[in-house]
Amino acid sequence: xxxNNLHELSLAQALAGLQRGDFSSRELTDACLARIDGLETRVxxxxxxxxxxxxxxxxxxxxxxxxAKKTGEALPPLLGLPxxxxxxxxxxxxxxxxxxxxxxxxxxxxxxxxVQRALDAGMVLLGKTNNDExxxxxxxxxxxxxxxxxxxxxxxxxxxxxxxxxxxxxxRMTPAAFGSDTGGSVxxxxxxxGISGIKPTYGRVSRYGLVAYGSSLDSVGLFARSAEDLSxxxxxxxxxxERDATTLDLPVPSYDLPQAPDLNGVRIGxxxxxxxxxxxxxxxxxxxxxxxxxQALGAQVxxxxxxxxxxxxxxxxxxxxxxxxxxxxxxxGIRYGLSEESETMLELYRRTRGAGFGSEVKxxxxxxxxALSAGYYDAYYGQAxxxxxxxxxxxxxxxxQVDAIACPVAPSTAxxxxxxxxxxxxxxxxxxxxxxxxxxxxxGLAFPAxxxxxxxxxxxxxxxxxxxxxxxxxxxxxxxxxxxxxxxAPAL
Amino acid sequence: xxxxxxxxxxxxxELLTRSKMFCSCAVVDSTSAAPNxxxxxxxxxxxxxxxxxxxxxxxxxxxxxxxxxxxVAQTSLFARKNYFYPDxxxxxxxxxxxxxxxxxxxxxxxxxxxxxxxxxRRVHLEEDTGKLTHVNDGQPRxxxxxxxxxxxLLEIVSEPDMHSLEEVRAYATSLRSILRALGVNSGxxxxxxxxxxxxxxxxxxGSAQLGTRVEIKNxxxxxxxxxxxxxxxxxxxxxxxxxxxxxxxxxGWSESEGRTYSQRSKEEAHDYRYFPExxxxxxxxxxxxxxxxxxxxxxxxxxxxxxxxxxxxxxAVDARLLAEEAETAAFYEAAxxxxxxxxxxxxxxxxxxxxxxxxSGEPFSALRITPSSFAGLIQMLESGQVNQNxxxxxxxxxxxxxxxAAEIIAASGLxxxxxxxxxxxxxxxxxxxxxxxxxxxxxxxxxxxxxFFGQVMRAAAGRANxxxxxxxxxxxxxxxxx
Ligand SMILES: [Zn+2]
Numbered sequence: 001x002x003x004n005n006l007h008e009l010s011l012a013q014a015l016a017g018l019q020r021g022d023f024s025s026r027e028l029t030d031a032c033l034a035r036i037d038g039l040e041t042r043v044x045x046x047x048x049x050x051x052x053x054x055x056x057x058x059x060x061x062x063x064x065x066x067x068a069k070k071t072g073e074a075l076p077p078l079l080g081l082p083x084x085x086x087x088x089x090x091x092x093x094x095x096x097x098x099x100x101x102x103x104x105x106x107x108x109x110x111x112x113x114x115v116q117r118a119l120d121a122g123m124v125l126l127g128k129t130n131n132d133e134x135x136x137x138x139x140x141x142x143x144x145x146x147x148x149x150x151x152x153x154x155x156x157x158x159x160x161x162x163x164x165x166x167x168x169x170x171x172r173m174t175p176a177a178f179g180s181d182t183g184g185s186v187x188x189x190x191x192x193x194g195i196s197g198i199k200p201t202y203g204r205v206s207r208y209g210l211v212a213y214g215s216s217l218d219s220v221g222l223f224a225r226s227a228e229d230l231s232x233x234x235x236x237x238x239x240x241x242e243r244d245a246t247t248l249d250l251p252v253p254s255y256d257l258p259q260a261p262d263l264n265g266v267r268i269g270x271x272x273x274x275x276x277x278x279x280x281x282x283x284x285x286x287x288x289x290x291x292x293x294x295q296a297l298g299a300q301v302x303x304x305x306x307x308x309x310x311x312x313x314x315x316x317x318x319x320x321x322x323x324x325x326x327x328x329x330x331x332x333g334i335r336y337g338l339s340e341e342s343e344t345m346l347e348l349y350r351r352t353r354g355a356g357f358g359s360e361v362k363x364x365x366x367x368x369x370x371a372l373s374a375g376y377y378d379a380y381y382g383q384a385x386x387x388x389x390x391x392x393x394x395x396x397x398x399x400x401q402v403d404a405i406a407c408p409v410a411p412s413t414a415x416x417x418x419x420x421x422x423x424x425x426x427x428x429x430x431x432x433x434x435x436x437x438x439x440x441x442x443x444g445l446a447f448p449a450x451x452x453x454x455x456x457x458x459x460x461x462x463x464x465x466x467x468x469x470x471x472x473x474x475x476x477x478x479x480x481x482x483x484x485x486x487x488x489a490p491a492l
Numbered sequence: 493x494x495x496x497x498x499x500x501x502x503x504x505x506e507l508l509t510r511s512k513m514f515c516s517c518a519v520v521d522s523t524s525a526a527p528n529x530x531x532x533x534x535x536x537x538x539x540x541x542x543x544x545x546x547x548x549x550x551x552x553x554x555x556x557x558x559x560x561x562x563x564v565a566q567t568s569l570f571a572r573k574n575y576f577y578p579d580x581x582x583x584x585x586x587x588x589x590x591x592x593x594x595x596x597x598x599x600x601x602x603x604x605x606x607x608x609x610x611x612x613r614r615v616h617l618e619e620d621t622g623k624l625t626h627v628n629d630g631q632p633r634x635x636x637x638x639x640x641x642x643x644x645l646l647e648i649v650s651e652p653d654m655h656s657l658e659e660v661r662a663y664a665t666s667l668r669s670i671l672r673a674l675g676v677n678s679g680x681x682x683x684x685x686x687x688x689x690x691x692x693x694x695x696x697x698g699s700a701q702l703g704t705r706v707e708i709k710n711x712x713x714x715x716x717x718x719x720x721x722x723x724x725x726x727x728x729x730x731x732x733x734x735x736x737x738x739x740x741x742x743x744g745w746s747e748s749e750g751r752t753y754s755q756r757s758k759e760e761a762h763d764y765r766y767f768p769e770x771x772x773x774x775x776x777x778x779x780x781x782x783x784x785x786x787x788x789x790x791x792x793x794x795x796x797x798x799x800x801x802x803x804x805x806x807x808a809v810d811a812r813l814l815a816e817e818a819e820t821a822a823f824y825e826a827a828x829x830x831x832x833x834x835x836x837x838x839x840x841x842x843x844x845x846x847x848x849x850x851x852s853g854e855p856f857s858a859l860r861i862t863p864s865s866f867a868g869l870i871q872m873l874e875s876g877q878v879n880q881n882x883x884x885x886x887x888x889x890x891x892x893x894x895x896x897a898a899e900i901i902a903a904s905g906l907x908x909x910x911x912x913x914x915x916x917x918x919x920x921x922x923x924x925x926x927x928x929x930x931x932x933x934x935x936x937x938x939x940x941x942x943x944f945f946g947q948v949m950r951a952a953a954g955r956a957n958x959x960x961x962x963x964x965x966x967x968x969x970x971x972x973x974x
Contacts, residue, residue: 090540103539110533112540211539216770245544245772323770326572329583330537334636345634349576372574372765381767 025080079122102356112209129164159189184434186221187446191459202441206241214320227476269304269402286450325368500652514543535642537581562597587618804834826863860894
């Protein structure tokens with residue numbers, strides 16, 4: 001492989017190449033930066049690029065590797081591998097906008113724990129990727145910095161809210177990227193962009209430094225081109241963090257993947273509620289076919305039921321906005337970020353927040369404020385929490401019978417920019433298969449399972465029991481050993 | 493008409509932990525530290541930060557809950573209280589709402605008319621806000637200091653069980669001394685570490701129905717609290733006397749004008765939109781933890797007072813004064829252990845030593861005397877080596893320069909004259925030198941005995957042992973009568 005197409009390598013391939021000394025981290029990083037340079041005007045995956053920092057980190061990684069040759073010291077496991085970070089994760093010294101005007105000039109003085117762990121593992125930061133403002137959206141059209149486009153069809157959205165990261169990985173700008181997933185924001189764009197993405201168990205990866213949207217649903221996720229790539233980075237960022245009281249102090253397995261595609265003894269459930277009238281026929285066909293493939297690899301497949309699935313959407317759109325209404329109260333123009341000069345305190349709040357937030361963010365703040373208001377709390381937020389418990393119980397009961405659940409990620413493939421612009425409800429429906437997983441707090445891994453007639457990727461997702469990400473890597477990896485959907489690249 | 497006051501107090505006490513409630517910033521004296529020097533991304537409410545509960549703060553809160561006989565919840569929840577204000581960095585305060593740390597306690601206080609039990613409704617943990625300073629140097633501005641933002645705050649809410657200013661005062665001072673005794677709060681009112689809110693209503697005496705209550709916010713001293721409540725009781729009585737109705741509202745207190753003023757009416761009341769804090773798991777206090785805290789509880793002033801009364805036969809008021817502060821109590825008990833007679837030691841400590849502290853303005857911790865040197869003096873007094881006057885003079889010197897009693901006495905020849913021969917000679921001389929008075933005495937003016945006593949004592953420069961002197965004088969006068 002020549003130095004100018006190193007960006008085509010998967011993370012595992014790039015790591016092997018670096019370890020063999022086939023090329024340097026600087027060469028790999030330059031190839032990625034050149035790829036970004038060539039495509040960014042069309043794709044617009046990034047809000048902020050950090051080429052100088054990236055080259056500096058790459059040079060340092062190369063120096064460490066060179067030194068280790070002499071000293072024999074152990075190397076950080078992901079030394080010299082580039083990564084992009086969704087712009088809702090705080091990066092020390094690198095502005096973090098959350099796709100919002102209100103944080104246009106906000107430069108955090110600290111790294112998110114997950115980002116810090118990736119850097120500690122030797123990764124090289126390419127830049128901050130685009131997303132729906134404060135991760136509220138399913139298309140990356142709600143970014144104050146303009147939409148990201150789907151590398152498979154530039155007229156279409158990459159999904160959202162982590163659309164920039166998904167597009168960057170799909171377009172071979174970076175072998176891996178961070179995302180965040182509150183209601184599907186990693187899995188849906190992974191599906192739309194034909195790549196792999198993981199949303200971990202709630203409490204498995206620290207949320208410290210992830211700018212909060214819906215705190216009880218938010219999770220830090222990852223994109224890469226394969227389950228194996230995901231597992232390599234995931235093992236580095238997962239685990240207890242004393243700065244996040246909701247992380248659990250459980251050991252993180254090594255996620256070693258088997259050499260052979262053998263799923264004997266693995267029980268997979270297929271929830272009937274996830275195949276609904278009105279979903280794109282090709283999506284159902286691809287997912288069903290993939291499930292047959294898993295069966296062919298030895299998995300026992302059976303139909304299961306998650307009876308409260310239909311309530312996930314209304315429950316999510318009460319809980320997430322309610323939490324968001326409090327989480328976004330801190331953007332008041334007083335300590336950091338946008339501040340609209342005003343005569344009075346109230347005026348300062350109104351003008352700053354009026355000018356700083358986009359319409360979808362305002363909509364959800366209003367929704368959430370209403371749901372928490374005196375006299376409405378019990379009927380809305382309180383009731384939603386009770387139903388959430390039922391949805392969680394659905395998953396707990398299911399995982400007493402099966403090791404994993406297989407189902408589609410979204411009812412359809414990527415839609416066109418502007419298609420849902422005037423219809424927030426239609427946009428919300430994009431997440432109907434992803435929201436329940438966040439409400440249940442269980443992990444989910446999305447990966448490509450085919451293409452529709454228009455050549456757009458179709459994704460499917462595997463769900464696991466709490467803290468059982470390992471089974472997801474194992475199944476997806478077995479599938480990717482016998483299929484090649486995940487290796488296909490968009491023609492750009 | 494005569495009215496009965498119905499008063500409840502909310503006490504906000506900062507906890508003396510090393511670090512803040514949800515981050516590792518130091519807790520600093522917010523009245524003296526340079527602004528915004530104890531601030532980190534967490535307590536500044538930066539995007540992406542998360543709170544982590546300070547276990548020390550929980551333990552301090554548990555101490556208070558136990559001291560107030562509360563039922564401690566095995567599981568309590570933090571909640572977000574939402575409102576906008578520049579001193580509140582996150583736009584919400586992390587507090588406890590539906591499920592507080594502890595509930596249903598009681599505090600027994602002493603009043604002139606006897607013991608009163610004030611029920612405690614709840615005790616919960618929360619974080620303090622920052623501080624705003626309004627300046628006007630040509631252009632009016634408000635400055636925000638976040639040093640105090642996130643300092644652990646304990647809210648102690650009483651039931652409306654108080655019916656007089658005296659009860660309110662007894663409750664508040666007793667609570668303050670408990671917080672100090674537990675080592676969880678300095679009690680330093682000037683630094684704002686204890687703040688009050690009062691809810692006040694009145695009703696016709698004998699009525700079982702509660703009147704409309706008002707809430708008075710931001711009372712930062714005992715004086716402000718008492719004045720505000722007194723003002724409010726009068727104001728409400730005047731309204732009812734006119735046949736009008738008290739409005740339910742939240743009031744502020746103007747110290748300079750000496751009156752309450754309306755902050756907001758019932759209709760304008762804030763909707764804080766409380767909901768459980770998703771960033772913090774439920775706070776679990778298991779039996780082990782609670783037992784450990786209970787085992788480490790220091791003795792409380794009231795229990796100590798009772799013990800002093802039982803063990804040392806002290807009067808209630810003396811026992812209370814000695815027991816109130818751990819330091820004083822420890823000094824007293826050490827002195828008794830070193831051999832001081834308990835009641836005599838109590839008298840001298842509460843009389844001479846307290847008077848000296850008042851006069852000098854020095855705190856107890858600055859005393860130059862030790863329990864053993866103090867006990868030494870008390871022993872000399874009891875055994876008659878010195879009399880009361882001498883003891884007081886010696887104690888004053890001890891307090892001034894820290895020398896031992898024996899040293900001062902030896903240096904100044906202040907030892908009491910207990911030698912019976914010396915006293916016998918002195919009595920004989922005084923009787924000899926005053927024949928006219930002896931004559932009057934023998935003719936029935938027996939009160940002259942006291943005059944002779946004074947004369948002998950003067951001749952002995954005040955150092956004669958009074959018991960021996962009295963005995964000897966009686967003996968010689970008796971001899972003359974025969
Ligand atoms: Zn702090």
